[in-house]
Amino acid sequence: MLKVENLTKMFGGLAAVHDVSVEFEARGINAIIGPNGAGKSTFFNLISGVHKPTSGRILIDGQDVSRMRCDQVARLGVGRTFQTTHLFEQATVLDNLIVGHRLRTRSGLWDVLVNSRRLQREERECRDKARAALDFVGLAHLENRVVLDISQEERKRVAFALALATEPKLVLLDEPAAGVNPEETEGLARLIRKMAEHGLTVCLIEHKMDMIMGLADKIMVLNYGEKIAEGTPAEIKADPTVIEAYLGSDHDAAA
Amino acid sequence: MHRLASLLSGRGSRLFLLACALVFPLLAKSEYQVYVMASAFIWAIAVYGLNIITGYCGQLNLAHGGFFAIGAYALAILTADHGWNFWPAFVAAALVAAAVGALVGLVSLRLKEHFFAIFTLCVGFIIYLLIDKWEELTHGAVGIRGIAAPDGLGLVDFSQTVPFYYLALAFLVLAIWFAGRLAASLLGRTFMAIRNGDALAQSLGIDLMRNKLLAFVLSTTYAGVAGALYASMIRFVGPEEANPNHTFDMITYLLVGGFGTLFGPLAGTVGIVWITQSLQFLEDYRMIIFGPLIVVLVIFMPRGVVGTFLGWKLRKDTEAARAKGPRAGAKVAPAKEANTNA
Numbered sequence: 001m002l003k004v005e006n007l008t009k010m011f012g013g014l015a016a017v018h019d020v021s022v023e024f025e026a027r028g029i030n031a032i033i034g035p036n037g038a039g040k041s042t043f044f045n046l047i048s049g050v051h052k053p054t055s056g057r058i059l060i061d062g063q064d065v066s067r068m069r070c071d072q073v074a075r076l077g078v079g080r081t082f083q084t085t086h087l088f089e090q091a092t093v094l095d096n097l098i099v100g101h102r103l104r105t106r107s108g109l110w111d112v113l114v115n116s117r118r119l120q121r122e123e124r125e126c127r128d129k130a131r132a133a134l135d136f137v138g139l140a141h142l143e144n145r146v147v148l149d150i151s152q153e154e155r156k157r158v159a160f161a162l163a164l165a166t167e168p169k170l171v172l173l174d175e176p177a178a179g180v181n182p183e184e185t186e187g188l189a190r191l192i193r194k195m196a197e198h199g200l201t202v203c204l205i206e207h208k209m210d211m212i213m214g215l216a217d218k219i220m221v222l223n224y225g226e227k228i229a230e231g232t233p234a235e236i237k238a239d240p241t242v243i244e245a246y247l248g249s250d251h252d253a254a255a
Numbered sequence: 256m257h258r259l260a261s262l263l264s265g266r267g268s269r270l271f272l273l274a275c276a277l278v279f280p281l282l283a284k285s286e287y288q289v290y291v292m293a294s295a296f297i298w299a300i301a302v303y304g305l306n307i308i309t310g311y312c313g314q315l316n317l318a319h320g321g322f323f324a325i326g327a328y329a330l331a332i333l334t335a336d337h338g339w340n341f342w343p344a345f346v347a348a349a350l351v352a353a354a355v356g357a358l359v360g361l362v363s364l365r366l367k368e369h370f371f372a373i374f375t376l377c378v379g380f381i382i383y384l385l386i387d388k389w390e391e392l393t394h395g396a397v398g399i400r401g402i403a404a405p406d407g408l409g410l411v412d413f414s415q416t417v418p419f420y421y422l423a424l425a426f427l428v429l430a431i432w433f434a435g436r437l438a439a440s441l442l443g444r445t446f447m448a449i450r451n452g453d454a455l456a457q458s459l460g461i462d463l464m465r466n467k468l469l470a471f472v473l474s475t476t477y478a479g480v481a482g483a484l485y486a487s488m489i490r491f492v493g494p495e496e497a498n499p500n501h502t503f504d505m506i507t508y509l510l511v512g513g514f515g516t517l518f519g520p521l522a523g524t525v526g527i528v529w530i531t532q533s534l535q536f537l538e539d540y541r542m543i544i545f546g547p548l549i550v551v552l553v554i555f556m557p558r559g560v561v562g563t564f565l566g567w568k569l570r571k572d573t574e575a576a577r578a579k580g581p582r583a584g585a586k587v588a589p590a591k592e593a594n595t596n597a
């Protein structure tokens with residue numbers, strides 16, 4: 001589904017991602033872990049087209065996306081959330097979500113001028129899609145609430161719903177459980193599993209090890225931009241290089 | 256209070272506003288007041304344009320006054336120097352503003368945030384300098400006289416203040432109508448997603464350049480139409496029309512009324528034009544009152560008069576819906592549009 005070949009990204013002299021090759025299967029949950037600054041977010045930014053790779057290729061279902069713009073990649077079916085959620089706080093939850101399906105619509109200026117049938121239909125579709133996505137993440141009851149008034153965990157779910165409204169086949173989640181309590185983390189883990197069960201390929205970055213270990217089918221470990229290990233949770237737990245990287249960087253992963 | 260708020264943002268209040276505007280010339284104390292109101296309407300049209308690129312799409316365009324001047328000069332040159340009829344010249348003026356907007360947008364919209372603002376500030380100055388120095392085309396500091404008044408096709412004489420007032424009102428209504436339709440549409444939502452953040456918008460598959468360019472061209476077209484109307488009202492244009500100060504005036508109108516709201520441009524422009532008029536006797540000292548007034552407004556109402564009102568109303572609506580129990584939530588459907596569409 002997602003195949004990365006010798007991917008490298010240099011920022012000036014710094015190799016944020018260095019010669020990473022990896023393959024992720026469809027419908028699986030894949031985790032990317034590593035200490036702070038390891039290049040995890042950069043890896044996501046490369047896949048989603050925010051950054052152009054310095055070298056290497058990214059293939060999604062066999063199609064090379066490494067030279068594509070962000071919005072083109074999104075249209076191909078890559079949805080994502082960011083490390084920090086930025087929703088429009090002064091608007092309602094539903095209003096935030098409606099634009100999520102915009103990429104599957106075609107109405108332009110002319111449709112607005114004459115209020116065309118197509119525009120009306122597409123607006124209905126966007127609204128339905130937004131409601132469906134909100135329902136999927138379990139927040140149907142919040143559709144008319146102002147984002148300012150909902151909790152951190154609810155915002156995370158809204159951000160998921162926004163990504164889902166784009167009808168992705170691959171979703172990239174950057175630290176979805178950061179800043180939420182353990183109980184809510186479990187809820188989010190269940191939601192992520194539900195996404196995979198509905199046929200999505202999930203890639204997530206996370207620091208919370210117990211969540212990852214229980215959730216992921218496959219884990220890739222990055223350190224200083226390089227892939228130092230890859231495998232099932234059990235394999236990763238037992239891998240001496242991983243243990244060393246984590247202990248060496250004084251990280252809480254040992255927990 | 257809440258009921259009053261609903262009344263204020265409903266359809267009825269729009270019709271009431273329109274009725275007020277229609278009878279205004281009959282109630283005005285002097286022709287001069289009608290004239291001031293007509294010019295306020297024209298500036299409001301330009302501010303509606305600024306609201307599209309800056310209010311909805313989030314790109315602070317500091318060349319807006321320049322495009323107003325381009326519209327004014329295009330009409331002036333075509334009617335006074337080339338003897339065009341008013342309406343073809345008027346359409347051409349809008350098209351010129353749109354075309355120059357497309358060119359400027361293609362270059363400037365590659366820049367982000369304050370870089371875009373600074374670049375457009377420079378564009379505004381360049382437009383001013385061109386108009387001031389390019390004497391063969393613009394007659395430089397002398398300006399252009401003999402601009403055609405709007406052609407009433409033998410039915411009305413738009414060189415008279417009151418008929419012109421109604422013409423300006425008609426264009427204003429058209430401008431608001433389109434802005435309202437835009438803001439409520441998927442296209443408006445696309446612009447607002449960009450305002451909310453380039454990165455997130457792009458991750459939703461929104462082509463930034465294409466949408467920003469469209470918003471920019473729409474805004475310069477509004478400015479061009481307003482400028483052409485202005486030239487045909489004053490019947491004279493000079494380089495002063497392109498003074499970058501006009502841009503800052505318009506930003507102030509929008510700031511006070513409320514960025515990204517449908518009635519903010521109108522409230523801000525008409526409000527400030529009249530406050531300025533009533534402080535006229537203070538001459539330049541009026542800034543002593545005016546400056547602090549705006550500072551206070553921006554501190555206490557960062558989203559402008561209309562924006563603050565709508566934010567407050569949205570909160571009340573959702574609270575009311577929650578008080579009625581979860582199922583009633585669905586009934587508030589029209590209210591959620593209030594934030595962008597009232």
Ligand SMILES: Nc1ncnc2c1ncn2[C@@H]1O[C@H](COP(=O)(O)OP(=O)(O)OP(=O)(O)O)[C@@H](O)[C@H]1O
Pocket residue numbers: 011014016034035036037038039040041042043083
């Ligand atoms: N746009 C950029 N320009 C320059 N350097 C960057 C840029 N983005 C990231 N970096 C650098 O690349 C390295 C990897 O950053 P990245 O954000 O990918 O780390 P991360 O693994 O996501 O870390 P964290 O766990 O803290 O989120 C860091 O040293 C960072 O400073």
Ligand SMILES: [Mg+2]
Pocket residue numbers: 040041042083
């Ligand atoms: Mg990161």
